[in-house]
Amino acid sequence: MSEPSPAWREAAGPSPRLRPQSLMLTVLGNYVLGRDIAVFSGSFIGLFGRLGVGEHAVRSTLTRMVSRDLLSRHRRGRRMYFGLTPRSEEILVDGERRVWRYGAVNTDWDGRWTVLAFSMPESWQRVRHDLRSRLTWAGFGSLGNGMWIAPSRVDIAPIVAGLGLNGHVKVFSATAEAPTDVAGMIRGAYDLDALAAGYRAFLDRWDRPGPIPEGPDDLARYLWMTTEWLQLVRTDPRLPVERLPGDWPAVRGQEVLMRLRTRYEDRARGLADQTIEFIPLSPPSASG
CATH class of the missing domain: 3.30.70 (Alpha-Beta Plaits)
Incomplete structure (x- = not known):
């Protein structure tokens, strides 16, 4: 299975293709980064089941990520656990900065x-x-x-x-000095239509009353929302908002993300804590 497709998500409307690896990075960034732990493979299967991703897809994703130096494998008896690598930590810290620290809206450009x-x-x-x-x-x-x-x-x-x-x-x-057409320069260098379409699709799905979208629980919603948003901001150059159309949808999208984070985050973490079985990892030896 290459893409989660539970009925609740299909009812929420068209969505960008979110690969299991993208969802895995969201899980790792939220619940593994900074903890020096390795997570039991069965816990990943349980988490991803909430998103409609089957066991085979999860195991294939874990194997691929190990081969790409994005996960380390740790065996304890008959069980397999997976932890972060320096490369995946770097990627996750970058994603955290882009989503929660910098955001998608550049309001402090110095020109x-x-x-x-x-x-x-x-x-x-x-x-x-x-x-x-x-x-x-x-x-x-x-x-x-x-x-x-x-x-x-x-x-x-x-x-x-x-x-x-x-x-x-x-x-x-x-x-940029006169007679440079800065707005035209931006349109020529960046695909603003594609960027705006991505944010509008996000708003169509998440900027609605009630549970957004209808789903199994807040953990599934939180993982889906943050993965989708991260895909958007990873392709967004954070152009100065004063140089963008007045109705630039990333502005509203950022507001919706923060509002829903407040709604979902604590309950999502509680569900994740109930689902994730892990082992502590010893820090690297300083001796040599």
Whole structure:
């Protein structure tokens, strides 16, 4: 099974494709990060059952995440437990910052852009692809001809690390001056229609009275909502709100997320605590 599809979610309307791995990262970020524990595989099966994800899909996801260095495997007798790795901790901390610390709405922009230009041999196709993927992840949009912009000061060093681009990348911090059409520049560099459509779909599903959507319990709702929101903000460059349409749906979406977090979070954590069986992990030895 590749996607959860219980009747309650289908009744809530169309949803972006949320892969089991995305849901797994939400579970890990909320209930494992910072605790130095490994969780019993059966607990993941129980949690995901609330979302309509079957046992086979959960076990396949765990196996894939181990092979990608996103989970560590720990055997205790006949039972298998799974804990975080340094790589997954880094990903989860980044997600936590994007959702709860920074949010999707940039209201404190100082007017400066990070401008990056690169030029490399045509034969470096793989490097070019990797650089573009990293830039997009970091909130950059392409102006064409190897020039990219981001609406904030961005530390480029970790983005280009390991790509061997010394001498092939130039980076500036700058403001846009007349006669630059800043609104047009943003429309050209970013797919605003796709971003707005994602937030409107989120609002169609979650900005309604009553249990939202109708579902088995608050844990299922909380995991589904936060996974969906994280998918949105991971592709959102946090463009300055003053440069966006006046009815930009991320503004309302952020309000709905915070309101529903208050409604669901405590009861979701209580249900998770009842479901999750874990073992403590010993910290790494300092001796050598």
